[in-house]
Structure formats: C-alpha cells, structure tokens
Amino acid sequence: NFLRKYIVYARKTCTDIRLTDEAAAMLKNFYVELRNRYAGEEIPTVPITLRQFEALIRLAEASAKVRLDNWVRVEDxxxxxxxxxxxxxxxxxDVETGRxxxxxxxxxxxASKRSKMRMVLDIIADLETKLGKNVPIEDVKAAAEEQGIKDIDEILEKLKSEGLIFVPKAGHVRRV
Incomplete structure (x- = not known):
C-alpha cells in the first residue's frame, strides 16, 4: 500500500523531468561509444539503436522519479x-562472435547468422546457374563446407522458414 502511494505521489510531483548537462553527456557518450564499437568489422553488427538510446533516457528519468527529483543526475x-x-x-x-x-x-x-544465410543463398544461386533450378542439397552442403559454414542444416531450415527457399522435390532446394 505504501509503495502504491509512493508511485502515485512520484507521478504527481515529478512531471517535468529534465536531464542535467553531465547526465545527458554521459548517456550520449555511452550511445556513441557503443554505436561505433564494431564499425570497421568484417560483419557489421549494430550494438545499439536510437530506440535503445531513448529507452536509456527513460530509464534515467525513472531513476530520477524514484528519488522524487525533476532532474536526471549523473547517478541516474x-x-x-x-x-x-x-x-x-x-x-x-551473438554467441558466435561474442559481440x-x-x-x-x-x-x-x-548479424553473423544473417551473413551466413546470405552466403548460402549466394551458393544456391551460383549452383542454380550451373545445375538448373533445382539444386541438390548435398551440393549446397559441400559448397558451404568449403566456405567454412558448419551449421548448414540449421541455416537451410531458417531459410525455409523465412520463405527464401523451398524444397521442390526430396533432396533438392530452390530459391523463391
């Protein structure tokens, strides 16, 4: 009951929440640093988006409200x-990259899984030009293995579930 009253009171009293310059700079620096962390990598990953930055600001504002303060401070x-x-x-x-x-x-x-999916689609496209529309799954697996892709069965299943490939007949795949 006390907690409920506290929340109601906080909502009524803390209506115009503002960030101090230091808090705003700290949140912005965190966002920019995380955003640029993997910028030059082979497989570009997005560690944080504007949506998460906005959530970060809302979390800081909630922290200020808990303290019954209209200012978001560095500790928030x-x-x-x-x-x-x-x-x-x-x-x-990402368990594969640790990023x-x-x-x-x-x-x-x-991003690494999506990259592998793209590689497998490219393999299928290449084999379609050589072998025709229906590509034997074993050929896809062999070509994927040559490129270092180990979890080919899982990737093929994901491509099927995403509707990017289908099985026209047993043991063969085809791009949509």
Whole structure:
C-alpha cells in the first residue's frame, strides 16, 4: 500500500523531468561509444539503436522519479547505463562472435547468422546457374563446407522458414 502511494505521489510531483548537462553527456557518450564499437568489422553488427538510446533516457528519468527529483543526475545516468549493459549482455550477445548485436534482440537473427544465410543463398544461386533450378542439397552442403559454414542444416531450415527457399522435390532446394 505504501509503495502504491509512493508511485502515485512520484507521478504527481515529478512531471517535468529534465536531464542535467553531465547526465545527458554521459548517456550520449555511452550511445556513441557503443554505436561505433564494431564499425570497421568484417560483419557489421549494430550494438545499439536510437530506440535503445531513448529507452536509456527513460530509464534515467525513472531513476530520477524514484528519488522524487525533476532532474536526471549523473547517478541516474550511471544506473540506466548499468541496467542497459546487463540487459544487452543477457539478451543481445551473438554467441558466435561474442559481440553485442541488437538485431538478435529485435529480429531473433544475429548479424553473423544473417551473413551466413546470405552466403548460402549466394551458393544456391551460383549452383542454380550451373545445375538448373533445382539444386541438390548435398551440393549446397559441400559448397558451404568449403566456405567454412558448419551449421548448414540449421541455416537451410531458417531459410525455409523465412520463405527464401523451398524444397521442390526430396533432396533438392530452390530459391523463391
């Protein structure tokens, strides 16, 4: 009951929440640093988007409200950043690369997995030009193995479920 009253009071009294310059700079620096972390990588991953930055600001504002303050201070920004880091580490780590990848959270497919899917689609397209429309799965698997793709069965299933390929007859695949 006390907690409920506290929340109601906080909502009534803390209506015009503003960020201090230091807190705003801290949140912005975290966003920019994380955004640029993997910029020059072979497989570009997006570790954080504007949507997460906005959520970071809302977390900092909520922290200020808990303190019944209309100003988001450095400690609120630190608390929000700590929560965001924990969340990204628990949900947004690409197990193959060990990097934070927001695509994994938003779409369920990491950048490295999407890259492999693209490579397999390219393999199928290449084999279609050589062998015709229906490509034997064994040929796709062999070509994928040559390119270092190990989880080909999983990737083929994902491509099927995404509607990018289909099985026209047993043991063969075809692009849509």
């Amino acid at each position: 920004a630190e608390r929000a950043i700590r929560l965001m880091k924990i969340s990204l580490q628990q949900l947004g780590i 934070i990848d927001i695509d994994k959270i938003e779409s369920g497919i990491s």
